[in-house]
Amino acid sequence: MPGKYHIETKEVPPRFNAVGRFGIIDLYETCARGCRNCVKKKCIYDIHKKEFDFAHSLDRPTEFMNECMNCLMCVQNCTRGALTRTQNPEYTWLGNEYWKPAIIAGIWKMAATAKLPVSGAGYGGPFSGPGFDSMWTDMSEIVRPTRDGIHGREYISTSVDIGGLPSNLEFSPGGELLGEESPVIELPVPFILEVPPLGQISKNVLEAMARAARGMDTLFALDAEDAEEFAAEFAGWLAPRVKNSAIENHAALIKSVRMVCLEDSPDALDAVACVKAINPGAVVRIRLALGDGVEARVVELVEAGAEAIQLSADINGDIAYSDGRVEFIKDAFRRIHSLLVDKCVRDRATLIADGGIAMAEHLAKIIICGADCASLGIPFLVAMECRMCGACSRGVECPVNMSEVPPEDGAWRVMNLAAAWRNQLLEVLGAMGIREARRLRGEFGRAMFCEDLERDTFQKIFAGA
Amino acid sequence: MSMTIENEIAAAPATREIKTAPSRFRNQIGAYKIFRSENCIGCGKCASLCPHGVHERFGDSGKMVRPRDYRCRGESCRSEEYFCINKCPVGALSLRRNPVYSTLGDHRWTADLILSTWDQAENGRITNETLESELGASGGGFDKLRFRFPAVPSGVDPSDVDTSLELNRRSDDPAAHKIKIDVPWYGGGMSFGSISDNMMVSRARAATAWNTFTCTGEGGYPELLRPYDDHIITQIATGLFGVREETIQRVKIAEFKYAQGAKPGLGGHLLGDKNTADVARMREAVQGTALFSPFPFHSVYSIEDHKKHVDWIKAMNPRALISAKVAAPSDVDMVAVGCYYAGVHIVHVDGSYGGTGAAPDIAKKNIALPIEYAITRVHNFLADEGVRDEITLIASGGLRSAHDIAKAIALGADGVVIGTSDMVAVECIRCGNCESGRGCARGIASTDRELKHLIDVDYATQRLINLYNSYREQLVGIISRLGLRSVAELRGRTDLLMHLDYSKPE
Numbered sequence: 001m002p003g004k005y006h007i008e009t010k011e012v013p014p015r016f017n018a019v020g021r022f023g024i025i026d027l028y029e030t031c032a033r034g035c036r037n038c039v040k041k042k043c044i045y046d047i048h049k050k051e052f053d054f055a056h057s058l059d060r061p062t063e064f065m066n067e068c069m070n071c072l073m074c075v076q077n078c079t080r081g082a083l084t085r086t087q088n089p090e091y092t093w094l095g096n097e098y099w100k101p102a103i104i105a106g107i108w109k110m111a112a113t114a115k116l117p118v119s120g121a122g123y124g125g126p127f128s129g130p131g132f133d134s135m136w137t138d139m140s141e142i143v144r145p146t147r148d149g150i151h152g153r154e155y156i157s158t159s160v161d162i163g164g165l166p167s168n169l170e171f172s173p174g175g176e177l178l179g180e181e182s183p184v185i186e187l188p189v190p191f192i193l194e195v196p197p198l199g200q201i202s203k204n205v206l207e208a209m210a211r212a213a214r215g216m217d218t219l220f221a222l223d224a225e226d227a228e229e230f231a232a233e234f235a236g237w238l239a240p241r242v243k244n245s246a247i248e249n250h251a252a253l254i255k256s257v258r259m260v261c262l263e264d265s266p267d268a269l270d271a272v273a274c275v276k277a278i279n280p281g282a283v284v285r286i287r288l289a290l291g292d293g294v295e296a297r298v299v300e301l302v303e304a305g306a307e308a309i310q311l312s313a314d315i316n317g318d319i320a321y322s323d324g325r326v327e328f329i330k331d332a333f334r335r336i337h338s339l340l341v342d343k344c345v346r347d348r349a350t351l352i353a354d355g356g357i358a359m360a361e362h363l364a365k366i367i368i369c370g371a372d373c374a375s376l377g378i379p380f381l382v383a384m385e386c387r388m389c390g391a392c393s394r395g396v397e398c399p400v401n402m403s404e405v406p407p408e409d410g411a412w413r414v415m416n417l418a419a420a421w422r423n424q425l426l427e428v429l430g431a432m433g434i435r436e437a438r439r440l441r442g443e444f445g446r447a448m449f450c451e452d453l454e455r456d457t458f459q460k461i462f463a464g465a
Numbered sequence: 466m467s468m469t470i471e472n473e474i475a476a477a478p479a480t481r482e483i484k485t486a487p488s489r490f491r492n493q494i495g496a497y498k499i500f501r502s503e504n505c506i507g508c509g510k511c512a513s514l515c516p517h518g519v520h521e522r523f524g525d526s527g528k529m530v531r532p533r534d535y536r537c538r539g540e541s542c543r544s545e546e547y548f549c550i551n552k553c554p555v556g557a558l559s560l561r562r563n564p565v566y567s568t569l570g571d572h573r574w575t576a577d578l579i580l581s582t583w584d585q586a587e588n589g590r591i592t593n594e595t596l597e598s599e600l601g602a603s604g605g606g607f608d609k610l611r612f613r614f615p616a617v618p619s620g621v622d623p624s625d626v627d628t629s630l631e632l633n634r635r636s637d638d639p640a641a642h643k644i645k646i647d648v649p650w651y652g653g654g655m656s657f658g659s660i661s662d663n664m665m666v667s668r669a670r671a672a673t674a675w676n677t678f679t680c681t682g683e684g685g686y687p688e689l690l691r692p693y694d695d696h697i698i699t700q701i702a703t704g705l706f707g708v709r710e711e712t713i714q715r716v717k718i719a720e721f722k723y724a725q726g727a728k729p730g731l732g733g734h735l736l737g738d739k740n741t742a743d744v745a746r747m748r749e750a751v752q753g754t755a756l757f758s759p760f761p762f763h764s765v766y767s768i769e770d771h772k773k774h775v776d777w778i779k780a781m782n783p784r785a786l787i788s789a790k791v792a793a794p795s796d797v798d799m800v801a802v803g804c805y806y807a808g809v810h811i812v813h814v815d816g817s818y819g820g821t822g823a824a825p826d827i828a829k830k831n832i833a834l835p836i837e838y839a840i841t842r843v844h845n846f847l848a849d850e851g852v853r854d855e856i857t858l859i860a861s862g863g864l865r866s867a868h869d870i871a872k873a874i875a876l877g878a879d880g881v882v883i884g885t886s887d888m889v890a891v892e893c894i895r896c897g898n899c900e901s902g903r904g905c906a907r908g909i910a911s912t913d914r915e916l917k918h919l920i921d922v923d924y925a926t927q928r929l930i931n932l933y934n935s936y937r938e939q940l941v942g943i944i945s946r947l948g949l950r951s952v953a954e955l956r957g958r959t960d961l962l963m964h965l966d967y968s969k970p971e
Contacts, residue, residue, distance in 0.1 A: 022568050044906045044916070070896045071906035075565060076490035081531065086564045106826075116827070118734075120899025120910060122727055122820040122863060122885060123829040124571030127605025136817065139730035139794045139833050361831045424827040430760075431730025431832050448795055448834060454966075457838045458609075461959045462967035 020066025208410025317356015337370020495535030656682030816862025844877025
């Protein structure tokens, strides 16, 4: 039996202090000065002392420390009531309406420590919500195939395959396999890294992601021109995004990699043939933007032999249709997956989800909705401390200087985040009693959708439906 | 004299008498801040005006005590004759929202719900009606349900309302204890290790005073709980920490914890930091090591195996009631029916938004059903099987108020289990740091020898007794307004509820 897959991690503190949610404000004029009961000395987390030392160090005079644990003990016990807690406005400016501040702050923590988020008290968020928040994963109470999956004896695999599987094998009378074997890449994690569509993508950032892809034995999709630069060291883990017109220009690069990425176009299948002519062992991914008519095109491509298809929504997971409808990526995947199952061609191609995957739970949920794996860019950029503030797109200086990310530390932070996400995926798989990520794909029955539950419960009772 | 844990056993039992139990903190948090400037002349006019006790004069000194602004009703007073801000002869007072208020709470436990729970725990009833004490802001489940109160008074005298709950309904087990609790709730399992012994004893004292129960959780049965044996549920969880024949024999109810709503399918995890010397001794483990309760029970693959569990307990304690605590997967209804056939008296369904001392965030949010969906499923399925009145259905997982309790019962539960409300009553702010380092900085969920003394047993007991009184008063109010006379009559009466999204307006 092969050894258990494991993502190496290393604690890497941030270059810039993370933006904290709350701040303790000291109303200094109210302070009694010299009070022997000063609550700051009694903080069990020693935050006030650390903050004092931090504020008086010459290294980072313009930052805040932001490590308050929010217990309110100092605020509530100060003799003069001189302390108060407020929301940090900078925190509320992080991200956007989808990439909420809590998501970004959570990624930063995981990227620094590799620990999966654990906390006390019950869940404090909304009952349900749009997008991925409208589904829950199921669990098994007593009867379950996996025993002690996460803490003990049985191994839960997160491996997935990229590539097409033939629906049947044909053999000659002499027992020889007929036809060509399709290339399949086995990735130990259900995601590939991808250059995100936003942010300051410096050479250092690209190198960090390439290093992380190698460290985790997954793939990193980046423009072929950039890939050329890193091919010497990382070719086995690069998936160059090649323009149809430039395939011949990158022939040497294509020969050296395991996967090549193309954009969909009317002549996409011809382009695939060109790539295969150069490197028959490479899996070719075709990327389609989700939207009008994409289902029919996916079926057409799969039936014509496409082996890996990436379906992209926008960064928030939304898909805009020409009639004004907006659909979320999970719903599109459920539909397309089901369609391919109905056509009996689902296993002929790998479906890769792109867009709106911001948390580990989203990864599990998109797989349940029919994706084989996901392509992730923004989470790893945020792992390297991007604040999604848009400064770079406005031509303003990046507040965290992404061009100076040390590639090695950046790679560790990417791997830390990936490890934390993988561990969370194991938690979900373990709770469901499912032993491998491959089997999670399209398991709608192991999820519970809010609309179904509302219909079967409250709508039935209160609207008589 | 303030009671310490050491003299707890000798103490007189707590009673249901309501006594004011003020905050243990110097600066209690409220929705508003009142500032008194240096212009104050100490005339005491504000103190004479304010009916809520915000202002007080310091004897005859001509000085004023710092405003007790947590009692302030803020803007709702503006139109009143006694609005202190307008009446101050020298304009020394100013009012604004407390910045801490806007940082307090979350969608489920809003700042108002936390502050209202503190108000009820301090006073034994709701005294600050400007706080929203019935609903959270989760946007679903209980927060979208409302009672359909009749327009004309029902005529039912609240003093005639019966809030008791019979826990043993099985007609095929006449030898088992007949247990009737006075309120339709009991305390959920919180282990020694996840909370302090002071907190455990306080919960047990309050449960005894209200003739209900509290649960040990899975960390063993501290000797300090001996005086309250008749009001303790001992828990048998997968780690079997501290489970002994003698502890099972001393109680009236034993609970198998198959899963917990906040981390269904994952088992438990006590971080090494919280496994102190005392905890390790109780759990018969090595101090400082992380302790896992595996999932599931290694001895249970099926309902038949579960029956063996029940038989095991019945062999040791034939009169004990058996409770099965399960989480809420999609087939929770079948699990519940299986529990009935295995011989349990109580099936306790813990919904996914329930509390925990430590759980992966991904599990708390995403795994299994919220309790609102699970209750009707189980209730209806048990009814269809013809066994509904042979088993007690207890719901838990995210119930925050008396109204939530009433709604859970109207959806089909016989009663509920509360846990987080107990914590909030003793001034938990839900910061979620229960699991880190020395544990709760506020001394609630900590076994640290220094921190645990931040909770005084008398204080905590009284706050819980007060909260239970307030819950009962509100529950009686709801039931009598609906024209009913008992909690039992409310069970399953979804016709008395309306849903904001689906019910037709009347």
